[in-house]
Amino acid sequence: MKIDKLLLSHGGGGEETYFLIKEYILKYFSNPILNQLEDSAILTDSFSELAFTIDGFTVKPIFFKGGNIGKLAVTGTINDLVVVGARPLYLTVGFIIEEGFLMEDFEKILKSIKEEAEKNKIFIVAGDTKIVPKKEIDGIFITTSGIGKIVYKGISCSNLKPGDVIIVSGSIGDHGACILAEREGIKFDIELQSDCESLLPLAEELFNSKIEIHAMRDPTRGGLAATLYEWAYSSQVNIIIEEALIPVKPQVKAFCEALGFEPYHLPCEGRMVLSVPEKFAEKVLEIFKNHPSGSSAQIIGKVLEKSSFPQVILKTLYGTERVLENTSGELFPRIC
Numbered sequence: 001m002k003i004d005k006l007l008l009s010h011g012g013g014g015e016e017t018y019f020l021i022k023e024y025i026l027k028y029f030s031n032p033i034l035n036q037l038e039d040s041a042i043l044t045d046s047f048s049e050l051a052f053t054i055d056g057f058t059v060k061p062i063f064f065k066g067g068n069i070g071k072l073a074v075t076g077t078i079n080d081l082v083v084v085g086a087r088p089l090y091l092t093v094g095f096i097i098e099e100g101f102l103m104e105d106f107e108k109i110l111k112s113i114k115e116e117a118e119k120n121k122i123f124i125v126a127g128d129t130k131i132v133p134k135k136e137i138d139g140i141f142i143t144t145s146g147i148g149k150i151v152y153k154g155i156s157c158s159n160l161k162p163g164d165v166i167i168v169s170g171s172i173g174d175h176g177a178c179i180l181a182e183r184e185g186i187k188f189d190i191e192l193q194s195d196c197e198s199l200l201p202l203a204e205e206l207f208n209s210k211i212e213i214h215a216m217r218d219p220t221r222g223g224l225a226a227t228l229y230e231w232a233y234s235s236q237v238n239i240i241i242e243e244a245l246i247p248v249k250p251q252v253k254a255f256c257e258a259l260g261f262e263p264y265h266l267p268c269e270g271r272m273v274l275s276v277p278e279k280f281a282e283k284v285l286e287i288f289k290n291h292p293s294g295s296s297a298q299i300i301g302k303v304l305e306k307s308s309f310p311q312v313i314l315k316t317l318y319g320t321e322r323v324l325e326n327t328s329g330e331l332f333p334r335i336c
Contacts, residue, residue, distance in 0.1 A: 013221025013267075014327025018230070037234070038157060039080040039217065042150065049150035051086035053077060057142045060334040062105070064182050066175075066194030069142055070109035072269060072336060074116040075198045077146040079218040082203040083272060085155045086148030088120060094128040094143040101140055109140070120198050122146075152207040159214040160235035164275040164303040167284050169202060169294045170195065171247045172224050176266030177255045179335050186258075190251040195270035195293070202272065202294060205287045215275040220336055222327040224264040225312070227273050229326045232310035240313040241301030241324070265327050267335050275303060 003024065009016040026035065033041050040053035057073045067075075074091065081088045093113060097106070117124055174195040181192045199218060206213065215235075219227040224246070232239050248256075248263045256263050270293060276284055281299055288294030304313075314324040 008333050011221075012327060012332065013223075013226050015229075017221070018233075036156070036158075037230075038084050040084045040086065040146075040148070042084060049153070051081050051084050051148045051150055052145070053080040054143065054145040055080060057144070057336060058138075058334050059179065059336050060138065061179070061182055062139055063108070064194055065178055065191060067196035067269075068109055068112055069140060070112035071116050072196050073142040073144045074113055074120070075196055076220070076269060076336065077144040078120055078122070079199045079269075079272075081146050081148035082199045083155070083216040083218055085150050085152035085207065085213075085216075087151045087204075088122045088146055088148040088200065090123050090125045090147045091117065092126040092145045093124055094130075096130050096132060096137060096141045096143075098137050098139055099131055099134045106140070109142075116198070120200050152213065155213050155216050156234075157215055157217065157231050158234040160231055160237050160239075160275045160303045161214055161277070162237060162303055162305050163278060164214055165278050165281045165299050166228070166239065166241060166301040166303070167274045167276065167281065167288075167297065167299050168224070168247065169199075169272045169274075169288050169297050170270075171249045171252065171296050172219065172268055172271060173248060173252045173256070173263035173266030174271075175269040176223065176332055176335055177252045177263075180259075180332065181255060183334075186255070188251050188254060192251055192255065195268055197270035197293060199270065199272050202288065202291055205291070206274075206284065209283065209287060211280045211283055211287075212277050213274060214277070215273075217273050218268065219271060219273055220267050220269060221332075223266050223268065224273065225262075225324055226265075226327050228312045228324070229310075231275065232307075232312050235303075236306055236308065236310055238304040238307045238311050238313065239301060240304055240315060240321070242315045243317050244315075245298050245300045247296040247298050262325075264324070265332075267332065269336065278302075
């Protein structure tokens with residue numbers, strides 16, 4: 001399938017993004033490191049292993065319940081390092097800012113970046129700032145890169161094994177529902193709030209516990225569904241999850257029902273999904289539930305047999321089974 005023009009959907013994290021990367025970007029940049037398609041590149045020399053990542057942030061609105069574009073840029077980059085088994089060390093931050101952007105708002109963003117970096121004991125070591133004429137971008141965009149030291153080896157989206165259990169660290173869809181509701185002015189009795197936060201505290205406990213982790217991911221663009229499909233494709237396995245076990249807050253569920261969305265398509269910005277051998281599942285839940293953001297952690301499914309045509313199966317609330325739809329089209333532009 002040839003692409004004549006890039007669409008919003010090609011940046012949405014679902015099927016179109018996967019196709020763009022596999023069929024076009026890798027055609028020009030293919031190498032053994034990039035071809036792994038992990039959230040961070042693993043760089044190895046004779047002394048150590050480092051993780052290196054880069055991300056761009058265009059979220060709209062810039063300020064939202066639970067965070068802002070600055071906090072999101074730091075936590076998002078930290079999380080991309082953490083889920084490959086790295087301890088984040090250094091970040092760079094690049095700003096592209098629209099002429100006329102309020103200095104008061106810029107300082108709020110800078111303050112959030114400073115606070116989040118200090119909380120996670122990482123340093124902002126380089127950056128860049130560009131100002132562009134009014135209306136050539138929308139407010140402010142941020143690009144970050146991060147470097148971390150690998151402290152836990154072997155985590156990979158291609159490492160799922162039949163019999164593994166799938167665990168989520170908390171309620172899903174919070175960030176996506178919050179951003180869409182604020183952008184469109186949708187009000188609910190219970191306020192929607194983003195889950196924007198660093199996964200480092202949870203991950204460090206997992207890394208220190210000697211739990212065998214096969215795969216770990218923060219389900220951002222494309223949500224839980226895109227993460228599970230990426231794992232299924234990379235590991236050539238089938239996966240089944242149970243709808244009744246997926247933790248979703250009542251207000252997020254109401255939001256989805258009102259607008260016709262599925263919560264497993266909504267992005268998260270402070271949740272992790274794990275694939276671990278079944279014998280470690282209860283220990284993972286114990287670690288998660290001892291942390292405030294992991295109180296609603298759940299085992300939601302398991303890895304089935306190897307397959308040449310991988311599928312993700314959803315066991316519905318009625319006990320029937322169907323193929324879980326991957327994210328397709330651009331349902332959620334400017335979500336992160």
